[in-house]
Amino acid sequence: MINTLLIANRGEIACRIMRTAQRLGIKTVAVHSDIDQHASHAKLADIAVNLGGTKPADSYLRADRIIQAAKASGAQAIHPGYGFLSENADFARSIEASGLIFVGPPASAIDAMGSKSAAKALMEKAGVPLVPGYHGDDQQLDTFRAASQEIGYPVLLKATAGGGGKGMKVVESERDLADALASAQREAQSSFGDARMLVEKYVLQPRHVEIQVFADQHGNAVYLHERDCSIQRRHQKVVEEAPAPGLSEQLRKAMGEAAVKAAQAIGYVGAGTVEFLLDARGEFFFMEMNTRLQVEHPVTEAITGQDLVAWQLRVAQGEPLPMTQEQIPLHGHAIEVRLYAEDPDQDFLPASGTLTLYREPSTGRGRRVDSGVSEGDSISPFYDPMLAKLVAWGETREQARLELLDMLRNTSVAGVKTNLRFLEKILAHPAFAAQELDTGFIAKHTAQLLHKPAELDSSFWNLAAKAWLLTRPAGDDCPTPPALWQQLPGWRAGLPTQSRLHLRCAELDQVFSSVSLNNASYCPNSELLTIDEGAQKVRYRAVRKGADLYLNWHGAWQQINTYDPIEEAGHAQQSAGGLQAPMNGSVVRVMATVGQQVEAGAPLLVLEAMKMEHSIRAPTNGRVKAVFCGEGDLISEGTMLVEMEESE
Template identity: 50%
Template sequence: MFKKILIANRGEIACRVIKTARSLGIATVAVYSEADANARHVRLADEAVLIGPAAARESYLVGERIIEVARNTGAEAIHPGYGFLSENDEFAEACEKAGIVFIGPPASAIRAMGLKSASKALMEKAQVPLTPGYHGANQDPLFLASQAESIGYPVLIKASAGGGGKGMRRVDAAAEFAAALESCKREARNAFGDDDVLVEKYILQPRHIEIQVFGDTHGNCVYLFERDCSVQRRHQKVLEEAPAPGMTPERRAAMGQAAVEAARAVGYVGAGTVEFIATQDGGFYFMEMNTRLQVEHPVTEMITGLDLVEWQLRVASGEPLPLKQEQLEINGHAIEARIYAEDPDRGFLPSTGRLVHLLPPPESDHVRVDTGVEQGDEITPHYDPMISKLIVWGADRREALARMRQALAQYRVVGVSSNVDFLARLVAVPSFANAQLDTGLIEREQARLFPPAGDVPADIWLLATLAELLRERRLAEKKAAQSADPNSPWRALDGWRLNGRSGRQLVFRLGDAVQEVGIEFVPGGHRLTVGGLQVVARGSLGVDSELQAQLGERRLRAAVVASSERRHVFFDGRSWPLSLVDTLHVGGAGEEVEGGLRAPMPGRVIALAVQPGAIVEKGAPLLVLEAMKMEHTISAPRKGVVKAFHFAPGDQVSDGAELVDFEGAD
């Protein structure tokens, strides 16, 4: 076994590898960029070395620098995690030449599976089922369009290199093909440095089922069952579970054997994932092989009781696989949800900022949280905005689903937008609850997943008001204790007046909804009035902003977190980011400035879709912004004229920068 390893990654996977290595008595070296100087994986490692600026291409993707750090620190092996250099055959080869163990498959296996077109040709020889399509080298747009016609629409254009949903588009008609191909190639070129694509038949109502495989240097190879990753948005996985619902033993064995054959065909060593498109009637087709550990590997660990990172370290050190195929068993059911800093109501745009308040559900034998951040850390625009992976286990799917609902209801994030409320709705929709799964589930359930805002319940305004009053009282008591006269009656906030009791108001806002709450002081509490509802409220505000409230005859538990003017109310499994309105502030009407099309996040302009002076319809694409490794299209908010662009392709833009001079037209 190794004495010291280097982790060439960041975030939750780096933290996870450090934890497993420590349990085996292995020292760890972390590498970090300037943006990650205070990151959690840096704090956890035994050593940490700065490798460059924030941009990944100048730090985490500089293989020579990482190998140099390994040499200088005496690390015997490098764990690449996933992403960055984990599937880079040149880096794996460079490690071998430097006498450093690459904890992953040999460079030849990465190379063989790295290009989707080449890997499909290899799988065809190994008699692994393939999706009908064109996987060749001819990249002429007219030729590819003709292949799409031969295959029959709908088709899927996919980048031959890489993954993660980048460089992938569904095309439903010939008229859409050229634009989709151009966008695909551009995104693939920016993400992977390779714009080759393949074209495949788009399987209607497909399921995405993948098989976890593991090989060693002694010729052994096993599959550790399957994961269902069908619930996706923009071809990126949102929920994963194991085992796949409805999987028969016969189908599992067939898919498992096909995955092992795929791994054997390239002399695979270490952890890998063979991904299949599965039809609703039981058919399956090879899609690609990820030559690394996957983000969703914890669900496999939860149902097998195994530590796959430990297996990686043991296999890389020359040990045989710990178990044979017949010794592997499935126990229970596990579900994973990816907690992201993003805004589902704005097209899942990533959100950046400081995690002012971060409280995940408590961990146990049944609930696990893999994270690379803690409260106070920053979500930056430089990397994937994942906050954590939330994994639950149950004796069966029903129990696992119930635990996931409960865990999401306990998850609190303040400081950035998050997808927690969206995930809570997602796991509750009947199609997911009843395991009616396919990759179009989120699109199909739009009405349930993105319901109209509706009225804010009166309890939310009342809880926010009570918490604010309790916070004011606590601050007043603290100031009184520090004063020369701590018992002065003038410091009391009990509303006493000589000829009666006083009243006041607090005003809150959520979107367009503004609510005034009347407050009257009564013995032991406050009489609060919202609209026509009047209740006596009292309670206590504890650690982590926990609120124990009594509203009339009802007792409620909630949390109200204050951050600047925001008052985030967490109650009944949902959150409401209210704003406390300063009623003494005198400002303008707050109308939007004509032409205020601004960048929703920091990024880089990669294409202008129209010329200045163009008259466009509502929803027409104006420019394409690349941020957090994805393309985001800025569209016309209404019919109008594009007067001018403030940036050219290649320019970097900051969050909120004005991009386009746009003038509305009748």
């Protein structure tokens, strides 16, 4: 029996596994890096072990340290979560060789399916339809070039190990292949310790539909229905739902049975996901099998009423599956969104910093939040940018959609840029409501999903001034109508009017000499600012945190504070020709050299943040005047990287 379980992961999945294990009476052990010692998963566990280091390669990818931690803490089993070492066959073998239980499939199954190339070869032999591609061992550029020419552009480069969109690039033409391949290989090596790649035809307008499978040590295997994960950005899932909309019972059964056959063919044990591309004609093509629990498993739990982590733990202890295929229920519909620390308006660049404001919506009655962060946490550039998963269930898809929209509108995050507003726009989009889904959804509707945020006009600034004055520290009760000295009317007894309020938001400044609060009130308990406009009363969310005010303006949280104009006067302006780091990260490659003449769009250097690479490119034709960083440097957002001067 498993009495103590070590979770070899971090973030929301580690917290989620711990809660289930503790509910089953199992003691939990968390492992963490140096910078994660105060993270939620480390605080939630019964025992926390520091692996050291900051980057994954120095902590969560160190199998030897994880196994040592398990032995030192008295754990009988190790749960890998998802990501990091969860699909590493050598890790599974090392655990088994150490006399511990690996809460996952046998190493042989990971070998068979963990490599996308090997999995495709196996499925091809079994007669499962495949997307045309090259999955061989030769990793030379010329081999990929020849394969891509034969397949026809556009093509998709994918890391053979791992998933989650890491090490994945769409290549539109041969001229882009070399750079894309090199970048994808670096990402794969950084994320999975394995740089091997495959290439396949990029299928246009497909749906991404996956089947949740489960198998035990007694030869039993079932599928727990399917999930639609078509809405993606950078090949990473953003919205998932179960069951997949619009599938016939015949197609649902055919895909489920194919997935079970794939699992049985390799002697699979535990939770796994078989992923398919589904075209408009109802034909499906095998993509890969993830030999682990998936981020989106809560939607499957919602429609079946089952705890998949509890299933994993029971199967790992040798128990049979708790249900047969005929017994697995399917009730209602569930939708999940992934809340990321990223900037959708800047091509989804990962964001890092401090969660100065973090409020989750209420849960229960079909509403669920899985998170691994709390207010005040620091979001590091070294790990995946997901903060939480928000899940809603309803009797119908429309009920689930509206419930999730309400959850998003009652989620508050500030201090770090997130995709919160972006998620709300997806759920509210008519095409999503009409079930018009494919993997190009975000690209197709970019104009509606990524339009400019609401302008900070005079209405905003007037509201901000009222909110600033009304949210100044006061008693716990809702305030009475403000007294004269609580306002900013600019009145002074026997002296000229001289009052000033200097506010700053989004690098914009506004000065007020008079602010009336006669039509405004604020209740600290509900954090609602009410403006009485006569015919109607309009309410806004406003939260005061120390020296900062967070005001929700047209669905986006704006951070407001005051400034001293005298101190500001002496600040120097930065060089107009300087290129700054758009996010925290590390420099993995520098191509620019001082004196080099470059064309607009030419790559100057490559940054890595949260296991994804981002190229910094020349904005115009010009000459490189100075380079302020080197490969391996850790840099902060706003750091000057390269100075350019335009060509005459």
